[in-house]
Structures are given as C-alpha cells and as structure tokens.
Amino acid sequence: MKLGSENHKELFCRSFIESHINFEPEQLSWPTVDSVTLDRLHGIPFWKEALSTEQKAGAMVHTFAQTIGDPLLREAIALQGMEETRHFRLIKFLIEHYNIPISQSSEPGIPNNIKTAFIDFGFGECLDSFLAFGMFGIARKAGYMPEAFFHIFDPILNEEARHIMFFVNWVTYLQIQEGKKANWLRGVLALWHYQRALKEKISAFKGSDEERNQSFTATGAVNFMDNLTPELFLSTCLEENTKRMSAFDQRLLQPQLLPTLAKIALHVIKLMPEKRKDQTTRFSKVKES
Numbered sequence: 001m002k003l004g005s006e007n008h009k010e011l012f013c014r015s016f017i018e019s020h021i022n023f024e025p026e027q028l029s030w031p032t033v034d035s036v037t038l039d040r041l042h043g044i045p046f047w048k049e050a051l052s053t054e055q056k057a058g059a060m061v062h063t064f065a066q067t068i069g070d071p072l073l074r075e076a077i078a079l080q081g082m083e084e085t086r087h088f089r090l091i092k093f094l095i096e097h098y099n100i101p102i103s104q105s106s107e108p109g110i111p112n113n114i115k116t117a118f119i120d121f122g123f124g125e126c127l128d129s130f131l132a133f134g135m136f137g138i139a140r141k142a143g144y145m146p147e148a149f150f151h152i153f154d155p156i157l158n159e160e161a162r163h164i165m166f167f168v169n170w171v172t173y174l175q176i177q178e179g180k181k182a183n184w185l186r187g188v189l190a191l192w193h194y195q196r197a198l199k200e201k202i203s204a205f206k207g208s209d210e211e212r213n214q215s216f217t218a219t220g221a222v223n224f225m226d227n228l229t230p231e232l233f234l235s236t237c238l239e240e241n242t243k244r245m246s247a248f249d250q251r252l253l254q255p256q257l258l259p260t261l262a263k264i265a266l267h268v269i270k271l272m273p274e275k276r277k278d279q280t281t282r283f284s285k286v287k288e289s
Contacts (some may be wrong), residue, residue: 001251003142004176012169012252013076016162020079021155025090030097031148040144041098048102051091055107057121058085063110064118076166077118083159084173085175090156121165123190129160130262133244134237140226141236161244168253231269234262235287 001007015142062081068074096101111117136157140150175186238259245254 003103003253004173004181007066007071008169008174011171011249013072013164014078015249015252016166017079021193025093028090028152029145029146029148030094030152031121033098033146035141037146038098041250046282047095048089048098050103051088052105052108054084054091058082058088060114062122064114064284065273067114073170074283076132077170080163083163087156087159090152111220115140119171120191120196120200121166123193124200125160125167126164127194127258129157129164130231130237130241130255130258132160133157133240134233137236137240138233158247161247164255165245165248165252168255169214172253192259204211218248231266234266234269276281 001011002160010093058081060081061077065078065081068077094100136150136153139145171190172186175189180186180189241259248254
C-alpha cells in the first residue's frame with residue numbers, strides 16, 4: 001500500500017469508522033465506592049483540565065469536520081468529534097456522580113485557524129496518549145481503584161489509540177496530497193509540531209499551582225504506586241502502547257516519537273550503575289491516603 005494513495009485513505013478511514021463502539025456514558029455500570037476510593041477520586045487533580053480539554057476538543061473537531069470536502073474524511077473526523085464530546089460527557093457524569101468539587105470552566109471558543117488547531121491537537125494527543133497508557137497501566141497494577149473503573153476507562157483509552165492512529169495517517173496523507181512527499185520533509189514537519197505541543201505542556205508546569213496540578217499526565221503516575229521508578233514507568237508505557245496499537249492493521253502508520261525516546265531512555269537507565277540509578281532515577285513516593 002502506498003502512503004498518500006486512495007487505498008491508504010480508505011484503509012485508515014474505514015479502520016477508524018468500523019472500530020467505533022456505541023455506548024452512553026450515563027448508562028455505564030458506575031460502581032458504588034467506599035470512603036477510601038472516594039477520597040482517591042477526589043484527590044486526583046486532573047478532573048477540571050480533562051473536562052475542559054475534552055469539551056474544547058469536541059467542539060473544535062466537530063467544527064473542523066464541517067470544513068472537509070472529502071465525504072469519507074469528513075465522516076471519520078466528525079466521528080472523532082462525537083467521541084471527544086462523549087469523553088466530555090463521561091468525565092462530567094463521573095464528576096457529578098461522585099460529587100468531585102471543581103471550579104467552573106469557561107465555554108470553549110473555536111480557534112480562528114481551525115486546521116492548524118486540529119493538527120496541533122493531534123500531535124499533542126500523540127504525546128498525552130503514550131503517557132496516559134502508562135499511567136493507566138501503573139494504576140491498574142497497583143489496584144489504585146476498583147476494577148470497575150478500569151473496565152469503564154479501558155474503551156476510552158482504546159478510543160484515544162484510535163484517534164492518534166487516525167491522526168498520524170491523516171496528516172501523512174494530507175502532506176503527500178499537498179506535495180510534501182519526501183520522508184525527511186514530513187519528519188521535519190512532525191518534529192516542528194511535536195516541539196510546539198511539548199512547549200505547551202512545559203508551559204503548564206511553569207504556570208500556577210492549579211495548572212501544575214492539572215498537568216497530570218506526565219507526573220500523575222507517582223500517585224498510584226510507591227517507589228515508582230522511571231524505568232518501570234517507561235517500560236509500562238511501552239508495554240501498554242504496544243498492546244493498544246497492536247489492534248490496528250500493521251500497514252497503517254503509528255506514532256513513533258515517544259516510543260523511540262522511551263526505548264532510548266530505558267537503554268541509558270539500564271547502563272547506569274545500580275547505586276547511581278537508585279540515587280537519581282527514583283520518583284517521589286505516593287502520598288499516604
């Protein structure tokens with residue numbers, strides 16, 4: 001299959017559309033929780049940011065879909081917009097169902113350059129999803145929440161995997177259609193977009209205490225397990241990423257930057273002397289419940 005061809009477009013669009021699952025967040029089997037689990041739910045600091053992000057994403061992706069002339073691409077992108085909005089509804093229901101206190105967020109605005117916004121969002125999702133896969137795996141192994149919660153959120157992470165699979169194939173198809181056929185050129189463009197996404201993530205760590213708390217994807221795993229090391233976190237990210245991305249047709253492109261960097265980092269960590277590794281590569285312990 002040739003990248004940028006009609007066959008390529010058909011494959012990544014049909015794979016995305018046909019793997020969609022139907023469910024209503026409000027009708028899921030939300031568990032009754034004890035006081036310890038409720039305190040842990042209330043103590044997770046990312047709910048407001050997650051709610052706001054999914055609300056903005058749903059509105060932005062829905063608007064972008066309406067600008068697409070190709071019927072198949074429009075159908076796929078509109079479906080992603082619906083799924084992003086459904087993620088918003090799921091988080092909103094969870095917050096309300098378990099009485100999690102959050103401050104009000106403003107209504108999302110639509111960016112002026114909607115295509116650039118969609119591309120920036122897509123590269124940002126590639127970063128966030130890889131780390132979220134690892135965080136989810138760490139929390140599950142640690143038994144941080146009842147298994148019922150992981151059963152609810154497992155399909156959501158699978159949808160995130162579908163989104164980034166669709167995105168990297170769509171953006172490659174788009175670039176080739178625009179005449180950017182050289183691999184090196186597309187690689188440079190991808191790095192440029194990734195650095196924009198990474199810059200946005202880093203800026204959150206330099207913001208207010210609330211903003212730093214909300215930047216949970218990259219740092220939140222330490223809340224789930226005592227003595228969590230970078231080696232364990234990165235290996236879990238890779239393991240979970242491989243598991244979720246293996247569901248797709250292997251002819252399709254997949255995000256490669258963070259998996260590649262994680263493998264390099266793991267190799268470096270394994271070469272470090274044990275004493276130095278223990279002193280310099282251990283995350284903070286989880287706060288006591």
